[in-house]
Amino acid sequence: MKLRINRRTLLRNSALGGLGLLILKNSRAAFSYEANEKLNIALIGVGGRGSWFVGAIPRVGGNVVAMCDINERKASGSFKELPKAKKYFDFRRMLDEMDKQIDAVVIATPDHTHAVASALACKMGKHIYCEKPLTHNIYEARVLQQLAAKHKVATQMGNQGTASQGFRRAVELVQAGILGEVRDVHAWNTGGGPGKRPYPSKVHDLPDYLKWDLWLGPAASRPYNSRWLSGWHGWRDFGTCQLGNWASHTMNLPFKALKLDSLWKADTPVSGESGSDVFAGVRLRAEVSGFHKATFPRREIIHYDFPARADCPPVRINWYNGGGHAPAPRGLIEKLMGRRLDWGDAGEKRWQDHAGCLLVGTKGMIHSTGHNTSFTLLPEDKFKDFQGPPSSLPRSRGHEREWLDACKEGPPAMSNFDYAGPLTQFVLLGNVATLFGDEIRFDPLAMKIVNNSEANEALRREYREGWSL
DSSP: OOOOOOHHHHHHHHHHHHHGGGGGTSHHHHHHHHOOOOOEEEEEOOSSTTHHHHHHHHHTTOEEEEEEOSBTTTTHHHHHHSTTSEEESOHHHHHHHTGGGOSEEEEOSOGGGHHHHHHHHHHTTOEEEEESSSOSSHHHHHHHHHHHHHHTOOEEEEOGGGGSHHHHHHHHHHHTTTTOOEEEEEEEESOOOOOSOOOOOSOOOOOTTBOHHHHHTTSOOOOOOHHHHHTGGGBTTTOOHHHHHTHHHHTHHHHHHTTGGGGGSTTOOEEOOTTOOOOSSEEEEEEESOOOSSBOOSSEEEEEEEOEETTBOOEEEEEEESOTTSHHHHHHHHHHHTSOOOSSSSTTSSOTTSEEEEEEESSOEEEEETTSSOEEEESTTTTTTOOOSOOOSOOOSOHHHHHHHHHTTOSOOTTOHHHHHHHHHHHHHHHHHTTOSSOEEEETTTTEESSOHHHHHTTSOOOOTTOOO
16 A cells, blocks of 8 residues: 655644644644744736735745746746746646645636636645635535535635734624624625626637636637636626625625624524514525626626524625715715715725725614725714724734645634635625526525526536536
8 A cells, every 4th residue: 555645744743743742732723833844835827816926925934836827928927936936827737747746726817717726626635725706606615615624625715804903803893792783784896897798709819828728717618809808807607796806805794793604504593583484595686787698787786685593683785886876875875874985076086985884783883994904883973982892703914824824734714615605605696696687595505596496507507528626
């Protein structure tokens, strides 16, 4: 029988030998801060958002041994920055050839390839940091959550506000009851979607620096047209629009603080109020500027209704996207907050309120910024000099460091896939709702829309041969 000792086993055994009997009392914490060995990390996607990790991972103590991108021109700066890292176009080949040399991967590709890259890495026992949104659709989020648990890898989704002092303090205050009962939440983003646009029909010359088939990944094959790439966030085949791009940050606070994630756990008691139609899941309805199969609407208002969970009352989460200066959501939010918001026409005129979240309670409110990194208790005069309860959540050394600590058997990162999976399902349900005019009912445990078979089919996608999960 062949004995295989990987780097993770070697790191664990080295720590055990060096720490002696002390490791028996608190092995995970001791390992996290005592091990000096660097993890070997591969970066998948380094031309866009991924370029951040080219500098960030070495700064937090990771050793980048490989880099992968399908656009050689866009990634050229990143490739030059770390000349010793081996370069690839196809992450499948990279993981196959460098399997034993890679401990963990960072994935920062377009949304539609997040899941296939993460699933492959997970099955190979690699720790995973995946940018938000975790996946392109709801089915993929469930699969990654299950795979991460099965293969016992350390994971983190890249909604960086989760690591901030502001986010964790706001969660503590809400869960301590400072706001009273929270039954309404308003979250917004002015970005909107592209609206209706036809599929590109012309065939463009393929640039020699672009690996088009690899860029398509699991999506259906089609001739190259530059419009697919220039606006990929707005095409349902590839992107998730503002719900994936922004709500993964902005609606993270209510999801955590109001224990909405508990609906994805089998042991959570769910109840309705007297005389109500009790449904132990999420109900949602979308009001949109238009229903488009290929793209996302320019404007959308989505109402998510959650039942009472544990010690939390029923709550409605209202998402407003696009046309943030429109009278209805703007007037309502400004009235609740008691001040004008900066939509490019107030304050410093920098669109500082282009995204945000307002939790409305019976005793007060919390206004959080788009990334959930800072917040304000309202009314401000009521909470002047307010101190609040002692801290109860652990504080983070930084989103990437928190993940690396978890890779070295420290505590799980807060946005690990067991949490980020349900959060991703929550926000992406909104994209399903924008395809239909009627209310849809989603059962989180069964991962099923129970009242609309066509909507239920929209929870997943078909995969090209060679790109399945």
